[in-house]
Amino acid sequence: MFVVRPVETKDIPALAELGKVATRGVHTFPKTPSAIERAVERSIASFAAQVEIPSEESYFFVLESSRDRSIAGAAAISATAGSAGTFFAFRNDVIHQVSRDLNISHSVHVLTLCSDLTSCSQLSSFFVRDQQAAGQETALLSRARLLFAAAAPHRFGEKFFASLAGMTDANGRSAFWEALGRKFFQMDYLEAERLVEGARNRTLIVELMPHYPIYVPLLPGEAQAAMGQVHPEGELPFRMLSEEGFEPDEFIDIFDGGPILRAHKHALRSFSSSARREVAYMVTPDDTPKTSYLVCNAREAGFRAVIAECPRLESAESIVLSPEAMRCLDVVNGDAVLCVKL
Amino acid sequence: MLVVRAIQERDLDGLMELARQTGDGMTTLKPDRKVLGKRVEVACASFAEQIAPPQRDYVFVMEDTEAGRLAGVCAIKSAVGLDEPFYNYRIGTLVHSSNELKVFSRMETLYLSNDLTGCSELCSLFLHPEYRKGHNGRLLSKSRFLFIAQFPHLFEQKLIAELRGFQHSDGRSPFWEGLGRHFFKIDFDRADDMTGMGKKSFIAELMPRHPLYVAYLPQEAQDVIGRVHVDTVPARRLLESEGMYYEGYVDIFDAGPVLQARISELRSLRESALALVDPAPAASAAGEPFLVSSTVLQDFRVIVSHAGGGPNVSDRIGLSGAEQALLACAAGGPVRTMSLNPKKPNHA
Numbered sequence: 001m002f003v004v005r006p007v008e009t010k011d012i013p014a015l016a017e018l019g020k021v022a023t024r025g026v027h028t029f030p031k032t033p034s035a036i037e038r039a040v041e042r043s044i045a046s047f048a049a050q051v052e053i054p055s056e057e058s059y060f061f062v063l064e065s066s067r068d069r070s071i072a073g074a075a076a077i078s079a080t081a082g083s084a085g086t087f088f089a090f091r092n093d094v095i096h097q098v099s100r101d102l103n104i105s106h107s108v109h110v111l112t113l114c115s116d117l118t119s120c121s122q123l124s125s126f127f128v129r130d131q132q133a134a135g136q137e138t139a140l141l142s143r144a145r146l147l148f149a150a151a152a153p154h155r156f157g158e159k160f161f162a163s164l165a166g167m168t169d170a171n172g173r174s175a176f177w178e179a180l181g182r183k184f185f186q187m188d189y190l191e192a193e194r195l196v197e198g199a200r201n202r203t204l205i206v207e208l209m210p211h212y213p214i215y216v217p218l219l220p221g222e223a224q225a226a227m228g229q230v231h232p233e234g235e236l237p238f239r240m241l242s243e244e245g246f247e248p249d250e251f252i253d254i255f256d257g258g259p260i261l262r263a264h265k266h267a268l269r270s271f272s273s274s275a276r277r278e279v280a281y282m283v284t285p286d287d288t289p290k291t292s293y294l295v296c297n298a299r300e301a302g303f304r305a306v307i308a309e310c311p312r313l314e315s316a317e318s319i320v321l322s323p324e325a326m327r328c329l330d331v332v333n334g335d336a337v338l339c340v341k342l
Numbered sequence: 343m344l345v346v347r348a349i350q351e352r353d354l355d356g357l358m359e360l361a362r363q364t365g366d367g368m369t370t371l372k373p374d375r376k377v378l379g380k381r382v383e384v385a386c387a388s389f390a391e392q393i394a395p396p397q398r399d400y401v402f403v404m405e406d407t408e409a410g411r412l413a414g415v416c417a418i419k420s421a422v423g424l425d426e427p428f429y430n431y432r433i434g435t436l437v438h439s440s441n442e443l444k445v446f447s448r449m450e451t452l453y454l455s456n457d458l459t460g461c462s463e464l465c466s467l468f469l470h471p472e473y474r475k476g477h478n479g480r481l482l483s484k485s486r487f488l489f490i491a492q493f494p495h496l497f498e499q500k501l502i503a504e505l506r507g508f509q510h511s512d513g514r515s516p517f518w519e520g521l522g523r524h525f526f527k528i529d530f531d532r533a534d535d536m537t538g539m540g541k542k543s544f545i546a547e548l549m550p551r552h553p554l555y556v557a558y559l560p561q562e563a564q565d566v567i568g569r570v571h572v573d574t575v576p577a578r579r580l581l582e583s584e585g586m587y588y589e590g591y592v593d594i595f596d597a598g599p600v601l602q603a604r605i606s607e608l609r610s611l612r613e614s615a616l617a618l619v620d621p622a623p624a625a626s627a628a629g630e631p632f633l634v635s636s637t638v639l640q641d642f643r644v645i646v647s648h649a650g651g652g653p654n655v656s657d658r659i660g661l662s663g664a665e666q667a668l669l670a671c672a673a674g675g676p677v678r679t680m681s682l683n684p685k686k687p688n689h690a
Contacts, residue, residue, distance in 0.1 A: 097525065097547060097548050098547065099544040099547040099548050101536065101544045102526070102528060102536065102544050102548070104526065104527055104528070104544075104548065106527060108524070108525065108550075110552070179558075183447070183449070183555070183557045183558070184438050184445075184447050184449070185443070185445055185447075186445055186447060187443075187445070195443060203442070204440040204442050204443055207438060207439060207440040208438045208439070208440050208443070208445060208447065209438070210438075210449075210555060211436070212451070212552045212553045212554075212555070213552045214555070214558065215524070215550055215552075215554065215558075217524035217525070218520075218521070218524060218554070218558045218559065219558065
């Protein structure tokens with residue numbers, strides 16, 4: 001069984017191992033030892049913080065195998081994308097142009113550097129060691145973050161988003177970057193990502209990126225085609241987030257043009273379809289029809305989430321969990337849990 | 343003999359004939375009798391000072407007095423952009439710099455501007471192909487500088503001239519292909535025609551309103567910003583020798599340069615001078631060519647003379663009887679003179 005739990009100091013070596021294999025698709029994943037240490041410390045402090053207004057907190061979770069305690073993946077969620085800074089994205093606006101004299105009517109897309117997403121909560125750093133072989137636990141890792149947010153809504157904003165890796169070729173060259181970012185940064189895409197550590201809330205972005213809108217028709221076709229396109233390695237997270245209720249809309253990443261998926265929390269299944277139930281252990285007949293649920297213990301400290309097979313909850317007042325699930329969740333009969341259908 | 347003079351009502355037929363010769367690319371001189379008739383009317387009223395200075399349009403024709411035909415035309419508009427917006431791109435610079443990354447990017451930008459609103463404009467210059475020789479081109483173009491030197495109070499402080507931008511031999515404008523076409527979805531000629539016809543509102547409707555980074559344009563389009571059409575290279579050199587210069591304003595369609603100058607900085611303001619027509623000229627060898635003009639607004643006339651004479655007010659200039667007739671002036675009367683060619687710079 002896999003458990004999602006907040007990161008702990010002891011996880012640092014395991015995260016360093018993960019960081020080594022974390023592909024170029026996940027620029028937000030901390031890669032250097034000092035970056036990992038900072039992320040872990042910040043997460044521990046964030047879980048411990050008494051939050052009134054969401055600000056700089058960032059919650060880092062790991063996916064742990066209950067069998068051998070190995071770490072199979074990690075993911076994070078930030079209270080606000082801007083943290084102490086401003087989060088930058090390109091907003092893809094449409095300008096409608098009509099001239100009666102010339103009998104012309106068409107639309108022009110314009111990219112504007114914007115800070116609209118600064119106060120939204122951001123999902124980031126999602127990485128599973130073996131994506132191909134992984135099963136339901138990837139969904140557990142991705143969605144546990146939102147279940148945590150549903151259990152502790154005061155720690156997060158009204159809106160959530162996730163920025164997915166954009167198209168790059170085998171050499172890590174991004175057509176969107178070549179046409180746009182390179183003119184201002186004067187360096188390769190991967191070099192820029194390494195320098196900013198995948199962040200989009202750094203002062204240097206406002207120093208370097210275009211202040212004026214970019215007219216999309218002026219970009220090379222290759223760069224236009226890359227707008228909003230997700231990297232093949234981002235397809236799994238894209239699918240999971242879409243199932244959760246996220247949708248791509250007018251925002252794209254300022255570096256590689258990758259899609260930014262966004263949702264109001266009411267549109268997310270973890271918020272709208274999750275239910276609170278009391279844990280009730282009982283032996284059920286083997287032929288009872290069962291369904292997969294994401295279940296978390298609804299605690300801010302000592303948060304745990306697992307996938308559990310249990311009888312359908314629609315008309316039940318309590319949830320029947322296996323002893324193993326109860327142990328992993330650290331709950332006993334009568335405790336409240338938050339569950340949502342997988 | 344050739345004389346450049348203020349246009350008159352009777353010149354409309356000759357002007358139509360000239361307009362038919364212009365071919366494409368002269369938006370302000372289309373062979374449309376109604377449009378040209380109106381223009382002649384305004385020009386005559388301008389010379390007669392019957393309309394307010396900002397509305398004036400001084401049109402000059404070059405007449406071949408022997409053949410009795412018009413050889414060329416040119417004009418000065420008192421002020422542009424007062425009836426409808428006058429658009430240009432101003433080339434600006436934006437620096438994007440990060441200390442942290444040690445990156446310093448200097449980006450050129452194009453700002454859609456109406457900065458030149460109210461400037462006086464040199465325009466509508468056309469010389470019949472048969473007359474493109476000798477001093478004729480310079481006489482036609484430079485006559486306007488003498489006019490300005492004689493009547494500087496009629497003009498705004500700043501003078502501009504829009505020059506035709508670079509085009510391939512097949513008429514394609516790389517700048518238009520790289521920029522305008524994306525927003526207009528029509529050919530350059532058609533867009534240019536529309537502006538010539540005064541239908542300029544579509545510019546505001548369709549042109550990008552935000553500043554543009556030049557680096558986003560195709561290299562070919564970037565390369566022609568501020569470059570003139572091959573045929574316009576001599577005209578550019580001529581205007582520059584009279585004190586006009588390129589200061590980063592270009593046409594929004596073909597990126598041709600706008601040359602500009604303060605009126606007070608023009609060579610004609612510094613070097614031209616009044617002289618009296620000598621009643622008893624001493625016979626002398628032909629000297630260097632001079633532009634000589636009359637000083638009457640309503641019947642302003644300019645010729646090229648080799649009669650010599652100096653650029654000092656007290657000077658006398660020995661014009662022949664024929665030259666006096668061309669200028670409609672008499673011995674003892676005042677004329678304005680300026681050497682046709684700027685003096686070579688001193689290499690001290």
